[in-house]
Amino acid sequence: MAMDFSYKETWLHKINPSLKLLIMVLLFIHLLMIHNTNILINYMIGMLALYLFFTGHPWKRLLVISIPFLLIFLTSSTSMIFFGKGEITWAKWGLVHITEESFFRGLHLGFRGISFAILGIVFALTTRPVYLFYSLMQQFKLKPKYAYSFMAAIRLIPLMIEEMQTLHYALQVRGVQGERGVNGFYRKIKSYSIPLLSQSIRRAYRIAVAMEAKRFSNHGNRTYFYRLGFSKFDVIFLCYLLVIIPLSYVTATHFPYFSITDVRFGS
């Protein structure tokens, strides 16, 4: 099974991967500290622009990937909207209790979930794992032992997917019928995981020996096929964030969508 995952390279791909990772982590933390839905919405729009216009992936793929985003939004917001605490009641049916506070808090949670997802997916779509690990070795002095292990492991994933397909056929042929309930689930997990794991463990072991046979060792210096440094694209990315984030604060103050500025309960 050959998966085609081609894309156009954009400036987001050319950012130093370590820097991108670091900034993403910082953005995640920052996101947790935004309690004003107005800011969050602007912020989300800023990140959505990156996702929609600069990842270099075709529209169709972007649309498919965004389906789970909506799911995240719905699940995280509705549970808060229906069951959250609040004083100004809008509606009440048994356990479900919608209040103004819980409604906005729910929306806020939903937007936050989407923002997290967008950032993560933008990173994943624009970063080749190989570059990331080369960069981590060069910029963060990650030990080659770990970097190459990860890269080798990533190579195993498509092989495992293929094997899973074969296994699925084989089980079907043998007449293994899906049983219902916990027992059936347990048996299903077992019948898939044991052959797949045994195959992968063996393969991983062989790859490890093959790597050592190619004189891969933990000590000594090594040269790098890819040298990853910093470029103007890093500056562009930083500038983009430095414009978008303050802008979302400013517009939130001057042109708010809602009058609520802090969704936390009791504040």
Place this chain on the structure above:
Amino acid sequence: MTTIASMTNMRLKFPGVESLLFEDFSLSFEKGEKVLILGPSGSGKSTLLQVLTGLIPSAVAVPMKADALTIPESWGFLFQDPDAQFCMPYVDEEIAFVLENLQIPREEMEQYIDHYLHQVGLRFDDNHTKIQTLSGGMKQRLAIASVLALEPELLCLDEPTAMLDPEGTKLVWDTIKNVGNDKTVVIVEHKIEQVVDFVDRVILLDENGTIIADGPKQQVFDQYKHVLIEQGIWYPGVWEDYMQDKSRHIPQSVNTEDAKPAVHLSDFSAFRGKVKALQVEEARAHPGEWVTILGENGAGKSTLLLAMMNLLKTTGTYKIFEQDYKRIKHLAEYVSFVFQNPEFQFVTNSVYEEIAFSLHLAKWEQEKIARRVDEMLKLYYLEDYRHTHPYQLSMGQKRRLSVAASIVKEQPIILLDEPTFGQDAKNTFAILEQLEQLRAQGTTIIMVTHDLNIVKNFATKVWRMEDGELVMESPAPNDIETLQPAVIS
């Protein structure tokens, strides 16, 4: 002559195994020698290569002791599994990985990569090509290229073509002969047809890891032929000897004129996703026929089997004993399937249960099941292993078990995907004989294979696949040469 690698009184023991694998084992290799090591599985051939290169004990922690050990300064190791040699996703990155290890400056890397790829005869428009998209033979040649990047004096090859089709095998051996000419080469292999004119010295091990014979190839082959047969080694002429020894009759094409076809395909296509992956205009297989499906890698041979097992979306006519397959409730009552990798087929924890599995599903009586399973265990030489976990069996035993478990219900049609792949001669003949017995009783056998000797000596009919299309249906020829060009082109 200078000795390039040697060991004196080497002892080695695998953890958890009672006895020593090697005891006071001494061996040496001269510079420039081309050596073939033969032996049954479990005789420690691969282990020997790993000691020779120092992978044991540095990379593989196995207790080993030797009075003296000479390991060459530079060596390269080519492994069996094309998918378990690479740690990078792209061709250029993989060779660069070796160059990085050797601390070659980055500026020179591109040039080296081109050089080594050229040496193994691989040419890409862009060296930044996904390894995943290469065929097995190309992967092995890429592996050779990255081994060459080590500039080795000694080349160790551990069954490098065991997982390749005939075409890939030929190309890989041609490449090895080409690049290995000026090097010391030590080869472990049980399919030796391609290697035999390249090597000059043969070492024969027994199952206890002792050297039975060591000398010029002709001498060893002449004096120890019975050992080669006993060990199931694919020495040149094994097929001729086998056919003579058994004095079997060449299977006759059964009279198909008036018999009802067991399988009838007509204007039949199969789809993978939305892509049409198979097209069969017209094909028939009758009871008592042995059909082999031939074709290059990716020609759709396995797809055809999967489609006939109703595992893919299909259109057109597919009749089993003149019944439309869609009307048949349980296709598995009529058709059984043996996969290429036996491990994927095992669903239980013991050999006995494995064979009994489909009988339990069919709700047979306990007593009847026991009788039938015992019968199968005996027939497939698995009696002593009835309580063993399927994963703990040897390669040959696993294969026999997978066949036994598939056909236990005596379905009239058996589909097999390269069942003799990677098996030694002894196991191959055992499987073929069992299938031949079933065929003689009227079972229809439809089998994907690359082995033209099987086509010549066992098959009654050939289906040839090209680009996802069944292009020819013909009686099996008795002459291999007429088949050759289609398979090895």
